[in-house]
Amino acid sequence: MPSPVPMTAAPPPQSWTHLKENYQHIRQGSLDLTHTMCVEDQIIQSMPDVSPTKWHLGHTTWFFERLILKSFASGYEDFDPNFDYLFNSYYYTIGQMHFRPNRGLLSRPTLADVHAYRAFVDAAMVTLLDQYSGDAVGEIADKLIIGLQHEQQHQELMLTDIKHVLAQNPFFPALFTAPPRPSEDEDGSILDWLRFEGGLVSLGYDADEDGPFAYDNEGPAHKTWLDPFYLASRPVTNGDYRRFIEDGGYADVRLWLSDGWAKITAENWTHPLYWVREEGQWFEFGLDGLQPLNPDAPVSHLSYYEAQAFAHWADRMWPGVRLPREAEWEYAARQAAQHAGDRAENQAQHGNLLDIQRLKQDGIAPTPRPAVAAETADSAKRQSLCGNVWCWTQSAYSPYPGFRPLEGPLGEYNGKFMSGQLVLKGGSCYTPRDHNRLSYRNFFPPDARWQMTGLRLARDL
């Protein structure tokens, strides 16, 4: 009978000093992301799935207070005892919580209060790291690392959520400047089909390749069988997707899953979430406001239904085309990493992932970027599959064989969401660059599209 897979693969691999630096660096990153937001931006909840920035800032702080300070910092007293109720997200083993859809109804604590809360907890954390002399060093380090991974997840959510908030405003406010645009070129790079042989392969977290940390849902590693398959050399672009729209894709019931058709009909969807049609031209809303659509950039903010319908439509061009399976994607990504002769850590940086420090310096909005065409099929297979947009797979978010949730609150982190969602792989331009890894399993329901989601096609032989 298997044991739960712990979230760190090894005894704390980092010195306390290094941990403290990491802590301070990542915590500062969250504040840096709010650099160009006014107070009002940080209060609003535009739909139940979205949380106000203020809440993200408070919740990530509470995570450290609740899981570390209250257990290990002797004499620690809550900054505010009400925060246990307000900033618990979904940990029922800890206690009751504020109703999620009502996070935007709270004016108090104010943003300034939450900033003070962050400073208070950060000071206590640094003191703990400086002074702790007990024998729970390993446990503290484990939880600290989890807390930082958790904070990085919320950094991505802060960007997707504020984007959704600002998108409600009919006058398209921008937080950052637009990146320089290349001249418009409809063709984009050529889409090649890269062949992979498969066989009996291993799927799931491998500390050697993926680094010292993984969430419990990324393991245990296990065998799975793959038939040979093709994977596209680049993601589907805005230009590709525009052709699908122009070809009547949203009106052709035969292309859609039954639930997908019901959704687009009920919601009257006729394009990706942030596309805007004005005077015959397509624009896209982003953190840089409303900008002309870049046809060569990967298409983003698609639901699974739309990704699947696009693949179904593309079957006319490439018979047998479909969305990749999770195992196919991960297997191909690991091949690329090995071909490139790199460790996963480097691998994770190859794609267009989020660099918060650079963002703060240059103020250029993170945005999916066009792929660079590889010169040969061989070099194409060495290109990273990561970054730009999360890639929808056709694989349900189910437990890996042998998965057991952890005991205690962290057991609620991932396992209880294993129904009705699909796995996405690869990180996006909103994912902090040192947060991604090849075993990472992101997951969303098939109708979610406020995340930075897109697709890369696969194909049967």
Place this chain on the structure above:
Amino acid sequence: MPSPVPMTAAPPPQSWTHLKENYQHIRQGSLDLTHTMCVEDQIIQSMPDVSPTKWHLGHTTWFFERLILKSFASGYEDFDPNFDYLFNSYYYTIGQMHFRPNRGLLSRPTLADVHAYRAFVDAAMVTLLDQYSGDAVGEIADKLIIGLQHEQQHQELMLTDIKHVLAQNPFFPALFTAPPRPSEDEDGSILDWLRFEGGLVSLGYDADEDGPFAYDNEGPAHKTWLDPFYLASRPVTNGDYRRFIEDGGYADVRLWLSDGWAKITAENWTHPLYWVREEGQWFEFGLDGLQPLNPDAPVSHLSYYEAQAFAHWADRMWPGVRLPREAEWEYAARQAAQHAGDRAENQAQHGNLLDIQRLKQDGIAPTPRPAVAAETADSAKRQSLCGNVWCWTQSAYSPYPGFRPLEGPLGEYNGKFMSGQLVLKGGSCYTPRDHNRLSYRNFFPPDARWQMTGLRLARDL
């Protein structure tokens, strides 16, 4: 065939100087009401009927810009052309508007932007009043007066709306301090039945009694017949209503209108909106936070359904008891005013109405206050019926005979709401004291209870 009743009964009765002073005084009052609110308080919309404070501040400003400055201030340019869309409430004759339930989804313009907008418009208004030399003096004065009446209406809404916003917070924030409480005394003042003779009476706006201004829906004055009736000498109190609850009022289907029963069942209502039960004691949430229930104060934040069920229940004590008709209330109130030998202007001040200047000075939350028992039936009939709580009547909010809506946008002010609502009379402790008059017809749907609403009983002979 009747003409629409204009909103001012006479050529502008006030000098320009006086108008300008009034303008500055009332406009300042709106800002004064936000004195103790943080930015975050002013952004949130807790339900579709509630507007954020920021929106109230912008909308009332837009009213002057749109109806006066754009027509009469030569060379006036919009502060921001988007505001016509964002701050129009429901005037379709002016143009499209932002969807009302989404007012809380707008972080921009910021509160500081709205303050700047107010200052900009106020300066232009003062300039106009100082310099105008055209021949539309009368029309400007008319619209100015309407704009100020409109602003005062929104001052009341600012208080009821922020109260609802803060009530969503499980930790009961307060904007003001609590008034001193008398010692608890269950009995309250004795309820007497004051007899009125009725007959063929006049209902509706009378400039002599009600002052120079009225909304179009308050006229034309017209005859109506009243049988003799009784009116209670004081409103129903919290203590009275607590007895109704303790007697199982919310569980006894026979007491309720059919729609009322459906509502309280669906929403699980078992007490007035802001009552809170903690450890066997009743508390009430107000602008002073959570306070012990005052049994002698008028009960407030009742729906019409609850007012009607209470009256039905009280029929056991006083057979024939019921809610008053609009004409009965107004007739009795006019009798009281005449008995008191006062003009309506003074009359309006007798009750517990809102004094913004005093509120800003002493910071004591406006709250319904216990009635002072009259010494004789005669003196009871001279007591004002105004203030404390808006009194639900059993009269539908229908057009008076001969009513015609005004031409243009102001025709949308009142007339289009004449279905499904009931008339309330008398003003409340949230109504600016110089905004009330005896002909005033407030109106809300029968399930509304976020307003400062209560009841006074009537009775058939």
Place this chain on the structure above:
Amino acid sequence: MPSPVPMTAAPPPQSWTHLKENYQHIRQGSLDLTHTMCVEDQIIQSMPDVSPTKWHLGHTTWFFERLILKSFASGYEDFDPNFDYLFNSYYYTIGQMHFRPNRGLLSRPTLADVHAYRAFVDAAMVTLLDQYSGDAVGEIADKLIIGLQHEQQHQELMLTDIKHVLAQNPFFPALFTAPPRPSEDEDGSILDWLRFEGGLVSLGYDADEDGPFAYDNEGPAHKTWLDPFYLASRPVTNGDYRRFIEDGGYADVRLWLSDGWAKITAENWTHPLYWVREEGQWFEFGLDGLQPLNPDAPVSHLSYYEAQAFAHWADRMWPGVRLPREAEWEYAARQAAQHAGDRAENQAQHGNLLDIQRLKQDGIAPTPRPAVAAETADSAKRQSLCGNVWCWTQSAYSPYPGFRPLEGPLGEYNGKFMSGQLVLKGGSCYTPRDHNRLSYRNFFPPDARWQMTGLRLARDL
């Protein structure tokens, strides 16, 4: 202090024999109405407001069993004890009941069971009437008369409800044959304005004019003041209403009450309930299936919102035009009855009301018929206002001064619906001809339109 108004104005005015004949006649009428329906027609509930025919047949029977047989027929045993639960409509004082929107989910009891139930109860009722020798003769007669009035109300509902059921079928089944159509004539009869003087008039049930029975809500009779007014000489026709549609009436927000606009927008209403547009022509669904629209017949199946918007639109032609008040309609109708030198009993028959016996014989669908133009204004004022379509008034369905609900279950008959509804007057071609009277107050919410509802215009002088 007033007492409740009993539902019969006088000691039972009819001999037992006459009562028994009436009982048998009316009870048979309900079955006659189902003459052309298959079993399947009688089972379906097409929306919560609609009841299956089977339920109407059972409920009206239960009314006699529960209110008369169980109290006065010695030794009577329930046909089926479950029926008290299944066939109680809304009498909480009697007990719990089956959830109204789920009436169409009951296959058992079968229709045959319900027919057996009717026969069983009818036999017991006849036996009671033949043999009763106790001293509750008056009470039995009272309740019998109420039960028969109640049955007649449900006869009208049976027609409106089966019409709604069949209208869900995309292939337009018919229960009856179409009446012969006159040649199409767009003009219809001329609309004249009949002037009435008003003054201090009496409103409400008058046994001399209205006959021996009235519901409690029709009294007490009371004084009310009416200014002089005009009433149109005929109802609004399909042709009139078609012009409103063609003029863009459903797209012009200025014509609509605020709630009305919200309704037609949410439901996408662009024409009366049963109008169907096919190949550029208007048709109307009725009990005779789909038929070409008759422009001269009164328009029917309008909500209050549509009636009000039409009147608002017509103000361009006739300034001051509006819907009549209840008191105006009733006053004018009584004038017509007196001018005609008739008693109310005859009056009620003048209009196009329902004759069940004739329907069974000739099988011609009851349908609103074009008005016959009066030769003079004087003769116009003698024409009955009754029949064809229920006329929406602008008067809320409120209690008359002095109204008190009856004790016991019959107190739930009318009083608890006195919120959110409007009064309709005059009966329709679906109302049994001996069921109508001038004091009758029908009532529906402003968005209801599955009833045979239309309008007649009034106008201020």
Place this chain on the structure above:
Amino acid sequence: MPSPVPMTAAPPPQSWTHLKENYQHIRQGSLDLTHTMCVEDQIIQSMPDVSPTKWHLGHTTWFFERLILKSFASGYEDFDPNFDYLFNSYYYTIGQMHFRPNRGLLSRPTLADVHAYRAFVDAAMVTLLDQYSGDAVGEIADKLIIGLQHEQQHQELMLTDIKHVLAQNPFFPALFTAPPRPSEDEDGSILDWLRFEGGLVSLGYDADEDGPFAYDNEGPAHKTWLDPFYLASRPVTNGDYRRFIEDGGYADVRLWLSDGWAKITAENWTHPLYWVREEGQWFEFGLDGLQPLNPDAPVSHLSYYEAQAFAHWADRMWPGVRLPREAEWEYAARQAAQHAGDRAENQAQHGNLLDIQRLKQDGIAPTPRPAVAAETADSAKRQSLCGNVWCWTQSAYSPYPGFRPLEGPLGEYNGKFMSGQLVLKGGSCYTPRDHNRLSYRNFFPPDARWQMTGLRLARDL
């Protein structure tokens, strides 16, 4: 690149005579199932997922008319051209269809009309089979076989749907008599854990084992890897599940998937769909009406959420316990079939599946039956896994590797439902006995529980 897998694996293996007999036999079976239903039973749709019996009878007939007669019976004319619209279920490639949730709003065609439709189509089909001399013999046979498989699917739905319809009736009508009950014995049979070794196994349709027909979604057969695992020797019983309830299972948030908790909270679920608590005892509603709960019978009418929560709860007793994967179930079932030395055809009959002919003869309600304890572990592994209740697996209903939907309408049969649903295996006591096979993939959303669904536990080593 793969081709779609045809639904029949071999040239029609049956003579035309045999096909015709099968046709007549299965078609008669559908009518036999309605033997004890009244007309009223067959009209009602109790929720959107449920179809009226009348609709099932019409739709299955339309399937033959549309796919065979209209293409291959020369000179065939529609029984009624409207039926193409009314009886199309979800085949958009064929045309528009009646809105599914409104199937219960159609009184016409009557049940008698549908019976006539069946007779008409059956006669035409027999004529075709008797007289056809063209060269589409193979295609006709293929579609005929699909049509019969389709009819058998609807036979199961007819039972689950009528059960749901009758369950809406508060008085629990029965269609059949109850089977004899064994004496109540809380212990049930011992639950043993049967060990399976797994490895690289084949999953999906195998004509040798599964017979000549399979739906497209059962193929292509493909390799998959299985770690060793345990499977329980019997399904979870009512007694087991009652202990889960008594232990507070429905109130313990930690046991539930997040979506499951949201569902049971919103719907207030506290027991399986058809359990009824009366006076401290559990009863279960079935086609035999309300009967005392049989603790030894397999629990049924569970959602996936409830099945999963039960497994989570049982982890306390058996660490590592969980729901089986589809591949595990199928692998174990094939092992049992081989151990038993049987072909799949016989295998399918071993469990408690539906025998329509016997049901018509003895009138005993099909019901899950207690397992018979095997004498040895070895004999336990030879017991069929089929029948009684469909077994929820934890596997999403996804396409098998290489799956492609068929061209034309049959391509809509299965593929478009491949999102948001889970696979169930094994057939139930409502599944026609010759309709089941080991490769069969039934699928429902995780909150569905009106089907005959239960669970069998698996366990990690």
